[in-house]
Amino acid sequence: MSIKISNRLKLVQPSPTLTISNKANEMIAQGIDVVNFGVGEPDFNTPEYIKRAAIDAIEANFTRYTANAGIPELRRAICNKLLRDNHLKYEPKQILVSPGAKAAILNVLIAVCDVQDQVLMPAPYWVSYPYQAILANAEPVIIPTSEENNYKLTALALEEAIKTHPCSKVLLLNSPNNPTGAVYTKKELEEIAEICLKYKILVISDEIYERLVYDDTEHISIASISPEMQEQTIVINGVSKAYAMTGWRLGYAAGPSNIIAAAGRVQEHATSCVNSITQKACVVALTEEDDSIENMRKEFEKRRNFLFTELNKLPHINCFKPQGAFYIMPNIGWYLEHNKQYINDCDQFCEILLEKHYVALVSGTSFGLDTNVRFSYANSMENLEKGVKRFGAFLEELKP
């Protein structure tokens, strides 16, 4: 008997970043020397002091279900973190601890969206956002951005989108941004906040890359723009990227208590609490930092500088300097334009690059930007050097 999959799921595709990583890993398993720029997680180990806290939790038998929204000491630690780093005051009841920032966003979307509600998101967007909107029964609305504006959403474009989409309810904003590495300035956030307040749009502000900012860039949460904006924002953050803890699965949402309680009810019937041991480790991660966190950030900055310099040396490559996260997204439009006879699009460009030159990139199509490709620099300097050389050799072949 074949059971029909739901109509909603027909619109949901597998994560392209995982697909390219899987393909690259298969090739590596066959003994091929692939440089994998597809990875979306730090290549460092979780710092020792955090691992120690988890071992202590196991030894103390802290291994049972916890409160659905997270253990009180962790919710207090998150409140302290938000006050210390973002100047945002929250009570523990305004915090929901979830199995990853990804789950936190979905819980909130399911909590606030009804059928026909529209979820706005600038392109390029993180690959999961449109599908998460669909899973929440809402409609994703993509707002294009421009290269001149470093692929950032402007207040003007946002207002236009809201006017033409009268069921707009939520804006998904991501700064520092995956895939571009762009970071919104205070002024840009103020302008966006003004429009969100004018049209009563809830902002889900994904700040998972907050700690990974470079040069003198400052991460600012849109919730900190004004008390009114804090009331209309759900701040999303977690430990995956800054603390090299992707496999531990912990993220959180902070916002108005009625929305957090509703998102908590979603979680209660979906996954329940986050792993108890992870929660204990995260109390320590957020309160007792050692220099390993800053050392990882510095290493990412060194790699960003290298990739930015080397990619910009390549002919006809336009590359904007990322200010955060660990991605860089050069425009390969010239090469697509001049090789139409044998490369159809960005996806095919990436397929050929992987098959012929053993370099795995993620095609911009996955992020709603079909002229660019994404490099992740969560990889060793040695691999970055090798990968850029191979990428350059491929471009050389594509010159008419």
Ligand SMILES: Cc1ncc(COP(=O)(O)O)c(C=O)c1O
């Ligand atoms: C923009 C963005 N948000 C959220 C996440 C998910 O983070 P987590 O591991 O906490 O679920 C990612 C992971 O790649 C991301 O890039």
